Amino acid sequence: MALSSNCWKYLVLTFNLLFAMSAVVLFGMSGYLLYRLFIYRHFIGVGVEYPAILLLMLAIITCSIAWIGWRTAKSMHQIHVIIAGLLVMLIVVIEFSCFVWAMVVWDNIEIDIKTTMTSYFLLTKENKEASVDSVRWDRLHVKFECCGVSGPNDYSSAGHVPFSCCGQGPLDSIQKPYTSDCTTLYQRGCGNLLHDYAKQHLLLVAMVALAASLLQVRTLILHILPVV
Template sequence: METCGMSLVKYILFAFNLIFAISGLGIIIAGGLVLSDVSDFKHFTDNDLLGPPVVLIVTGSIVFIIAFLGCFGAIRESYKMLMAFSALLLVIFIVELAAGIAAAVYKGDFQSTFKKTLSASMTNYSGNEVERISWDKIQTKFHCCGVDNPEDWKKIDPAYPKTCCAANPTPHDLETGEVQENDFCKQDGGGTHLYSRGCYDKLKMKVESNMKVLVGVGIGIAFVEVIGIVLACWLAYTIKKENETSK
């Protein structure tokens, strides 16, 4: 006979897993958005930068699937399924923890390597179409010029790339110094101002912003996983104890 306590835990766990399944979809969406963002400048990075969002997408997919295992195990009052559910949650929790530690360790190396890659890539701008397209893309999208500042291009070529010119700067850009007056842009017809900030700082800010999203989502889902493990183990223990008592 089902006790009141076990019935309560069972339906709490069932409701929890419905929320857990929805959170799995949220994790997949968050990982996909970050991965899409990173793809804009992945040419200048190695595959390690793609690791965290990919891990998040895979984790979200697994979370979505095993949430149904938890729901089914709770309704069927299956001790084995609930324990399997708890074990899977624990594995996911450990994987997320390992990915978080790896991302923290990699952060320092990434920044120095990223800057060197950008500097090396600039030298191939004129002779390599892939490099030219990649630089034009990030300078246009992130409103930047060069690695640290526009003068980086002067070390390579007397003229700036056209994508360093801001055709329609906003009043805010002018006030903050994001763009500056430049004769090259006027003569070239590409605009009236030159982007004054380098792309390294802009891209670093973007990466750090994405990392904050990943960390926030990771911490949130880890907290939910711990609750799920506790509830599943509690219900499994209650089921096992009641089965032993009824024999």
């Protein structure tokens, strides 16, 4: 039985409301996960962030499509509603592709992070003067209670280990003398810890993308039913 025009209109408006709500949630979660990966981009590489960036962009586009759908539903132009539905289908496909992409990056992240961290570590050691790179390593050491990439032996060629390897970091963002002598070194390296950290957040990105695509498939069915 065909739905009345008012019933069809309210169903589509309901769809767009749910769609907009999912976009807001998606924006918040993808933005948070992107930030958590972005702050360690020098150690894990920017490639790890790309699935989260795509997810954030999809959230913004989804908000736009929800607004278009709301406008077209109010005007009762069925062809416009169908076009909006096709755009939603495209978003769902891209979100599922983002899930697959995040899982592929998740599966290959160990080699990428180890290579990136080692290159960045060597670059920092070559800079003999105090720099923002050494401050980043200090903060990483203190945050994760680790030292170097594989352990304190990474600093053997330098002849000294930074005091951040026992929890003593610089006094502020500008490199300054350390506050005390280091007596107990962190023995674990930062490589494995950053690897686990990145894998955990990438898995969350993948799960958010999958959940968003499944949720929007359900609301898409609500959008299509009145048309058929």
